[in-house]
Amino acid sequence: MSRVKAALRTPWFWAIAGIVLLLAVNTVKDPAYLAIGVNPTTGLLTGNLLDILRVAAPIIMIALGMTFVIATEGIDLSVGSMMAVGGAVAMQTLSTLREPDSVGAMLAAIGLAVLLAIVLGVLNGVLVAVVGLQPFISTLIMMLAGRGIARVITGGQNTNATNEPFRQLANGQLLGIPTSFVLAIVIVVLIALLMRRTALGLMIESIGINPRASRLAGIRPRPLLIAVYALSAALAAVGGLFSVSEVMTVSVSGTGNLMEMDAILAVVIGGTSLAGGKFSILGSTVGALLIATLNKTVLFLGVPAAATPAFKALVIIALVLLQSERIRSLAFGGRTTPRIPSGPPSPSAGQGVPVTKEAVG
Amino acid sequence: MSDAKTLAEAVPPADDLPKGGEAVRTAGWGRMWERSQTLLPTLVALVLLFAMLVYAEAAYGRVFHAGTISSLLVSFAPTIILAVGMTILILTAGIDLSVGAVVAFSSVAGVMLMNIGVNGWIGIVLMILFGALFGLVAGVMVQYFSVQPFIATLAMMFLARGLASILSTTPVVAPADSPLLLLATDWKIVDGPKVNDFTVTPGLLIAVLVVIAAVFFLHRTRMGRTVYGIGGNEASAQLMGLPVARTRVWIYIVSGALAGLAGVVYTAEVGGKAQNVTGLGWELDAIAAVVIGGTLLTGGVGYVLGSVIGVFVIAALRLIITKDGTINPEYLTIITGAVLLAFVLLQRVLTSRSRR
Numbered sequence: 001m002s003r004v005k006a007a008l009r010t011p012w013f014w015a016i017a018g019i020v021l022l023l024a025v026n027t028v029k030d031p032a033y034l035a036i037g038v039n040p041t042t043g044l045l046t047g048n049l050l051d052i053l054r055v056a057a058p059i060i061m062i063a064l065g066m067t068f069v070i071a072t073e074g075i076d077l078s079v080g081s082m083m084a085v086g087g088a089v090a091m092q093t094l095s096t097l098r099e100p101d102s103v104g105a106m107l108a109a110i111g112l113a114v115l116l117a118i119v120l121g122v123l124n125g126v127l128v129a130v131v132g133l134q135p136f137i138s139t140l141i142m143m144l145a146g147r148g149i150a151r152v153i154t155g156g157q158n159t160n161a162t163n164e165p166f167r168q169l170a171n172g173q174l175l176g177i178p179t180s181f182v183l184a185i186v187i188v189v190l191i192a193l194l195m196r197r198t199a200l201g202l203m204i205e206s207i208g209i210n211p212r213a214s215r216l217a218g219i220r221p222r223p224l225l226i227a228v229y230a231l232s233a234a235l236a237a238v239g240g241l242f243s244v245s246e247v248m249t250v251s252v253s254g255t256g257n258l259m260e261m262d263a264i265l266a267v268v269i270g271g272t273s274l275a276g277g278k279f280s281i282l283g284s285t286v287g288a289l290l291i292a293t294l295n296k297t298v299l300f301l302g303v304p305a306a307a308t309p310a311f312k313a314l315v316i317i318a319l320v321l322l323q324s325e326r327i328r329s330l331a332f333g334g335r336t337t338p339r340i341p342s343g344p345p346s347p348s349a350g351q352g353v354p355v356t357k358e359a360v361g
Numbered sequence: 362m363s364d365a366k367t368l369a370e371a372v373p374p375a376d377d378l379p380k381g382g383e384a385v386r387t388a389g390w391g392r393m394w395e396r397s398q399t400l401l402p403t404l405v406a407l408v409l410l411f412a413m414l415v416y417a418e419a420a421y422g423r424v425f426h427a428g429t430i431s432s433l434l435v436s437f438a439p440t441i442i443l444a445v446g447m448t449i450l451i452l453t454a455g456i457d458l459s460v461g462a463v464v465a466f467s468s469v470a471g472v473m474l475m476n477i478g479v480n481g482w483i484g485i486v487l488m489i490l491f492g493a494l495f496g497l498v499a500g501v502m503v504q505y506f507s508v509q510p511f512i513a514t515l516a517m518m519f520l521a522r523g524l525a526s527i528l529s530t531t532p533v534v535a536p537a538d539s540p541l542l543l544l545a546t547d548w549k550i551v552d553g554p555k556v557n558d559f560t561v562t563p564g565l566l567i568a569v570l571v572v573i574a575a576v577f578f579l580h581r582t583r584m585g586r587t588v589y590g591i592g593g594n595e596a597s598a599q600l601m602g603l604p605v606a607r608t609r610v611w612i613y614i615v616s617g618a619l620a621g622l623a624g625v626v627y628t629a630e631v632g633g634k635a636q637n638v639t640g641l642g643w644e645l646d647a648i649a650a651v652v653i654g655g656t657l658l659t660g661g662v663g664y665v666l667g668s669v670i671g672v673f674v675i676a677a678l679r680l681i682i683t684k685d686g687t688i689n690p691e692y693l694t695i696i697t698g699a700v701l702l703a704f705v706l707l708q709r710v711l712t713s714r715s716r717r
Contacts, residue, residue: 320508
């Protein structure tokens with residue numbers, strides 16, 4: 001019984017329930033929704049479930065990076081623009097190299113895209129960690145400038161390119177599963193091992209709980225923060241690569257547009273508090289899957305794609321309200337600690353945070 | 362980022378003081394220095410604005426030209442209205458990321474209502490009310506559920522943009538006899554030779570009235586003082602008995618209503634055409650204007666008139682880039698971002714100096 005209760009309290013349990021519910025709605029509309037068939041010309045598996053996995057791959061990437069940024073009590077609003085930068089660099093490289101099917105060209109495109117993203121991510125990190133700007137302001141500026149950078153890279157065009165190995169990133173399959181999803185999961189597992197098998201994850205969380213205390217404990221927040229923003233940017237660029245490889249075209253205004261919201265949403269659905277101090281990689285991954293399912297469901301139900309933000313907004317509002325102390329104390333009685341009566345926290349201030357969080361430190 | 366709070370505490374809200382000469386005299390030189398420091402970013406923006414205009418005049422000509430100036434003013438009237446609302450919010454250390462999307466929703470919804478026969482004047486009032494409603498929800502989330510302002514307003518941005526798209530993904534046009542279009546009437550103030558006329562529109566007049574009202578509100582009313590108080594130090598504002606909760610919810614409503622009003626003015630300006638993609642990135646323009654104008658993002662320090670100067674800086678930037686054929690329009694967002702960054706860094710330098 002207590003195990004059931006514990007499962008019910010895990011946020012990603014509700015995310016999985018949400019995915020199942022959305023799939024059920026789709027199946028009611030079309031009983032063949034979950035069917036998986038074989039495309040006779042390519043011999044690849046086809047089906048709505050595989051589409052969802054393909055769509056999920058870029059969202060998983062940006063949500064993974066956002067997880068660590070949010071764990072440090074920061075935010076990265078530039079991930080959508082960073083996807084566009086990554087996609088733009090890749091498409092421009094491939095179309096300049098003019099070597100349609102070489103693996104070398106693909107690796108060069110991927111390498112350059114990730115490299116530029118890391119440079120921009122380091123800039124974000126320096127502005128936050130060294131200059132001391134509020135994370136949402138420095139990444140907001142990067143969000144604004146990033147799309148401009150993507151435009152400059154492609155000369156304002158929606159560049160397209162041909163490169164068969166690169167196209168296979170999203171359109172190929174490994175054991176019947178989209179390659180991009182497999183790669184995304186491999187990256188998630190590698191980073192999860194890095195964070196959880198070393199003290200890195202713990203140090204990131206300690207910065208989120210109390211930067212001053214962690215500095216006193218011998219953790220150097222600056223390099224760590226810069227690394228976290230660089231990682232977020234690099235992962236966003238990889239997400240951009242996945243999303244442009246599907247169509248082999250980068251849309252400088254469309255690629256990654258409003259995706260920062262998807263990333264934040266996935267992280268919050270996955271149980272990571274926006275107040276920082278703890279993170280769940282599994283939760284964010286499941287959250288990203290839920291968003292991919294939601295995107296596909298809304299389209300499937302015939303609602304225009306442009307309307308999905310409204311549904312996502314309702315989910316965000318519900319989730320942030322569930323995180324608020326006022327709702328919790330109403331729902332669970334006197335179980336939670338009372339709110340510090342100093343009003344809501346400003347974006348940068350740590351006040352109003354539940355006392356339980358201090359206890360972790 | 363916990364030291365940002367101490368920073369806000371360290372910078373006293375300069376405008377808590379009455380503006381009379383007596384107060385300045387009693388406050389002494391220290392206060393004077395502090396006051397001039399809070400004005401410094403605004404002065405830098407003003408100098409930059411004049412430098413840009415003079416450069417543009419020298420390089421391209423026809424800048425100090427009644428026709429150019431008035432068309433620039435008219436086209437930036439909605440941005441001025443948004444920047445006023447954003448200034449008041451940022452003064453309380455809040456933010457509203459939803460303004461661009463709210464402009465889109467209220468203009469699409471308003472124009473559609475006018476098309477199904479709702480009286481035009483009532484339609485305009487409804488457009489403003491729709492905006493106020495989004496602000497109300499955001500304000501309640503921020504004040505009563507401790508949601509971070511940028512998360513609450515980001516959710517509102519998604520909601521407004523999504524609802525606008527549900528209403529229509531194609532442009533909708535207001536009926537030709539709509540009173541909305543009267544707001545874009547050209548009033549010739551100075552009849553210059555050839556096309557050198559100074560013309561204003563009722564839309565621009567509305568923006569000017571909004572600025573005047575905001576200056577009066579912030580510097581001459583109790584609630585305005587509370588706004589500075591919340592941004593300076595919320596805990597002490599509460600201990601002083603200032604109505605923090607009520608004020609905060611109200612200013613989010615005001616920001617939303619002003620976004621609705623900006624939607625009215627903009628829709629009139631473009632001939633009654635409303636679209637779900639209107640206002641993309643306008644929140645960034647408004648924030649940039651506020652920051653360039655010298656309002657501290659940590660709250661408590663700043664001026665509405667500074668933000669108006671900030672809008673003019675952005676307008677001059679656009680003017681130079683469009684007049685100069687050699688700068689790619691692709692660089693526009695990068696340049697805006699760089700200017701914004703430069704001003705944020707300037708603020709950072711100034712505040713860290715006053716902390717010592």
